[in-house]
Amino acid sequence: MAELSVVIPVFNEAEQIGATLSAVREALRACDDVNAAFVLVDDGSSDRTWDAISGLAANAADVRGIRLSRNFGKEAALCAGLDAARASDADACLVMDADLQHPPECIPRMVALWREGCDVVEGVKASRGRERLLYRWLARAFYGVIGRLSGFDFDDVSDYKLLDMKVVRAWGKMGESRTFFRGMTAWLGYRRAAVPFDVAERKTGRSGWSAFQLLRLAMDAISSFTSAPLHFVTILGLLLLAFAVPLGVQTLYNKLAGIAVDGFTTVILLLLLIGSTVMISLGIIGVYIARIFDEVKHRPRYLVQETTPARGQGD
Ligand code: UDP
Ligand code: MG
Helix, strand or coil, X not given: XXXXXXXXXXXXXXXXXXXXXXXXXXXXCCCCCEEEEEEEEECCCCCCHHHHHHHHHHHCCCEEEEEECCCCCHHHHHHHHHHHHHHCCCCEEEEXXXXXXXXXXXXXXXXXXXXXXXXXXXXXXXXXXXXXXXXXXXXXXXXXXXXXXXXXCCCCEEEEEEEEHHHHHHHHCCCCCCCCHHHHHHHHCCCEEEEEEECCCCCCCCCCCCHHHHHHHHHHHHHHHCCHHHHHHHHHHHHHHHHHHHHHHHHHHHHHHCCCCCCHHHHHHHHHHHHHHHHHHHHHHHXXXXXXXXXXXXXXXXXXXXXXXXXXXXX
16 A cells, blocks of 8 residues: 655635645545545635634544644645655655645546656646636746746646655655755656646636735746746846947947037937946846845745644554
C-alpha cells in the first residue's frame, strides 16, 4: 500500500469542502493500492470553514485540519499543507484546489503515472473554463513573459499536482519566504508527466483572488524566478548610450562650428524620455530590493493557530 497525502488549501469554502472531500474519496476508490490521508489547510477563512473542517476531521481518522492564524494566501496555505505532508509518513503528495475546479476524475491517472515512476505529475489546463477574456489574455501574457525570461515552460500549468515525497523534500529545501509553487516545482526538475484536464466551473462561492493579489503574485513570480528585468535596465541604458554618442558628437560639432540652433524641442523630448526611463529602471530595481527586504526579514511563511486533535488510525 502506498500512502498518499492529499493537500487542499481552503479559503471560505464552508459549503464546498465536504462535497470536495467526498468527490476525491470517490475518485480514490479506483486506486486500490493507495491509502489516502487528507490535510485541509484553513487559510484564515471568515466563514464557517473551520467548523466544517473540524467536523470532517472528527468523523474520519484520515482527515487532518490545520488552521492558519489569518489569511496568508494560497501559496502559504500550500506550504503549511506540504510541511504537514513532509512530517507524515506519506510516499506522495497530491495538491489540489478545494473548489473542484481541479477534477478528481484525473486522480487515478495521476496515481498510475506516479506508480510508473514519474516524480512530478502535473495537471495541465487543456481548457481554462469560463474566464473573462481580459483575464485570459493577461494570464497568457504573464506566463509567456515569465516562461521566456526564466527558461521554464509555464504554459497552462496549474497547482494541481502529484509529487513524489522526494520532490516534496527537495521543495522543502527551497528557502524563500514568498513562494511560487508552480514555478518552484518547475525549477526542481525530476521525471515529469502531464495530465491534461478541463478546468471545471466553480460550484459554490467565488474566486478568492482579487486583481491586486493576482498582480502581486505575478510580480513575486517574476522577481523570484528571474533577474532578467534588471538586465533589461542595463540593455536599455546601452541602447540609450548608442543614441547619445552620435547625438552628443553632432551637438558638440554644431556648437564648435557656431551653427547651434535653439533646439528646445530636442531637449524637452530627451528629458522626458530619459526621465521616464530612469524612473522605470529605478522601479524595477526597487521591486528586487523590496524582495530582498522581504526575504532578509525571514519571517515564517505562515502561522498555525490550531490543528484538529491528532488521532491514530482506527480509533
Ligand atoms: N485559497 C486559499 N487562500 C486564499 C485564496 C484561495 O487557500 O487566499 C484557496 C481556495 O480555497 C482554493 C484555491 O486556493 O482551494 C484556489 O482558489 P480560487 O478558486 O479562489 O482561485 P482560482 O481558481 O480562481 O485560481
Ligand atoms: Mg478556483
